[in-house]
Amino acid sequence: xxxxxxxxxxxxxxxxxxxxxxxxxxxxxxxxxxxxxxxxxxxxxxxxxxxxxxxxxxxxxxxxxxxxxxxxxxxxxxxxxxxxxxxxxxxxxxxxxxxxxxxxxxxxxxxxxxxxxxxxxxxxxxxxxxxxxxxxxxxxxxxxxxxxxxxxxxxxxxxxxxxxxxxxxxxxxxxxxxxxxxxxxxxxxxxxxxxxxxxxxxxxxxxxxxxxxxxxx
Amino acid sequence: xxxxxxxxxxxxxxxxxxxxxxxxxxxxxxxxxxxxxxxxxxxxxxxxxxxxxxxxxxxxxxxxxxxxxxxxxxxxxxxxxxxxxxxxxxxxxxxxxxxxxxxxxxxxxxxxxxxxxxxxxxxxxxxxxxxxxxxxxxxxxxxxxxxxxxxxxxxxxxxxxxxxxxxxxxxxxxxxxxxxxxxx
Numbered sequence: 001x002x003x004x005x006x007x008x009x010x011x012x013x014x015x016x017x018x019x020x021x022x023x024x025x026x027x028x029x030x031x032x033x034x035x036x037x038x039x040x041x042x043x044x045x046x047x048x049x050x051x052x053x054x055x056x057x058x059x060x061x062x063x064x065x066x067x068x069x070x071x072x073x074x075x076x077x078x079x080x081x082x083x084x085x086x087x088x089x090x091x092x093x094x095x096x097x098x099x100x101x102x103x104x105x106x107x108x109x110x111x112x113x114x115x116x117x118x119x120x121x122x123x124x125x126x127x128x129x130x131x132x133x134x135x136x137x138x139x140x141x142x143x144x145x146x147x148x149x150x151x152x153x154x155x156x157x158x159x160x161x162x163x164x165x166x167x168x169x170x171x172x173x174x175x176x177x178x179x180x181x182x183x184x185x186x187x188x189x190x191x192x193x194x195x196x197x198x199x200x201x202x203x204x205x206x207x208x209x210x211x212x213x214x215x216x217x
Numbered sequence: 218x219x220x221x222x223x224x225x226x227x228x229x230x231x232x233x234x235x236x237x238x239x240x241x242x243x244x245x246x247x248x249x250x251x252x253x254x255x256x257x258x259x260x261x262x263x264x265x266x267x268x269x270x271x272x273x274x275x276x277x278x279x280x281x282x283x284x285x286x287x288x289x290x291x292x293x294x295x296x297x298x299x300x301x302x303x304x305x306x307x308x309x310x311x312x313x314x315x316x317x318x319x320x321x322x323x324x325x326x327x328x329x330x331x332x333x334x335x336x337x338x339x340x341x342x343x344x345x346x347x348x349x350x351x352x353x354x355x356x357x358x359x360x361x362x363x364x365x366x367x368x369x370x371x372x373x374x375x376x377x378x379x380x381x382x383x384x385x386x387x388x389x390x391x392x393x394x395x396x397x398x399x400x401x
């Protein structure tokens with residue numbers, strides 16, 4: 001009994017540190033609530049299984065009322081990093097940056113530099129742009145040489161019972177509910193989706209990938 | 218004298234006009250016929266796998282984690298992640314992947330998402346026979362992570378803490394690009 005209690009107590013204590021929660025929503029003080037706050041990152045095989053789709057979401061927890069006025073920041077570049085040789089350094093990048101209602105995409109292209117500081121490879125042979133879909137309108141998609149592009153508000157695809165977490169942390173509950181309630185239901189994010197042929201990112205085997213938001217200095 | 222001043226002034230104006238023009242005519246000379254995206258861009262946020270910074274990085278180091286390149290994350294953060302894991306679950310021995318604390322946190326501390334170009338892409342399938350080959354919109358990443366943290370070697374320990382009871386998104390995803398559901 002006592003051991004169980006201690007275990008539960010420490011588990012609850014542990015979960016308390018889980019509280020600033022979400023996938024990466026509001027994860028750190030320097031970015032919380034800013035236009036560069038990444039909420040989630042996904043990479044998966046596309047409907048066309050020769051492709052990989054990358055999804056980078058920013059600016060989470062947008063209420064429907066706030067979504068129409070939300071916009072991508074023209075000083076924030078979203079950089080998808082791809083390591084094709086398992087060395088944890090990006091050999092390739094896909095850079096996305098908005099300007100005047102369009103999202104511009106550069107790459108996949110060989111990274112001109114690695115690490116925390118980048119310039120935009122605006123001379124990349126592989127590039128394109130798509131009109132940013134306004135709130136309330138059908139998704140605007142561009143298809144350019146087998147690369148598909150989208151940018152605009154979307155339903156936050158992340159799901160999690162954050163409220164019950166808080167109840168557990170507050171000592172009002174000892175476990176989750178089944179079923180639980182999705183705290184992120186009804187909220188939106190600003191989403192960038194790009195789907196590229198696998199042949200442009202190494203072809204076979206596996207890649208390691210991560211996403212950054214980088215602000216113009 | 219006066220005339221020379223005027224001449225100098227004219228030259229100065231001409232020079233500044235030229236400079237002005239140079240900054241505004243998309244003269245990147247790089248073949249890109251679009252807006253000027255010159256400048257240096259520096260990392261503010263970074264992520265790969267879901268919830269890693271949120272769960273495993275202590276307050277005070279979260280910004281540092283976001284601005285440490287993946288190649289350097291393991292050395293700095295693996296020991297801290299191991300401490301955190303054992304604080305989260307003092308009874309941790311191994312998890313359903315058979316990883317002891319050092320191995321598990323070693324894998325987590327280098328925050329990159331591995332994506333297969335050959336087969337299924339999933340954060341983990343139901344029986345954990347395929348793990349970390351990507352992340353789909355449908356993957357229940359929170360349950361997977363809770364199970365690996367709290368579920369013990371069989372994934373069956375602490376059953377009230379290994380699933381949040383939310384098994385899918387509130388809106389159906391699309392089978393076609395852009396896959397995410399329209400906003401509310």
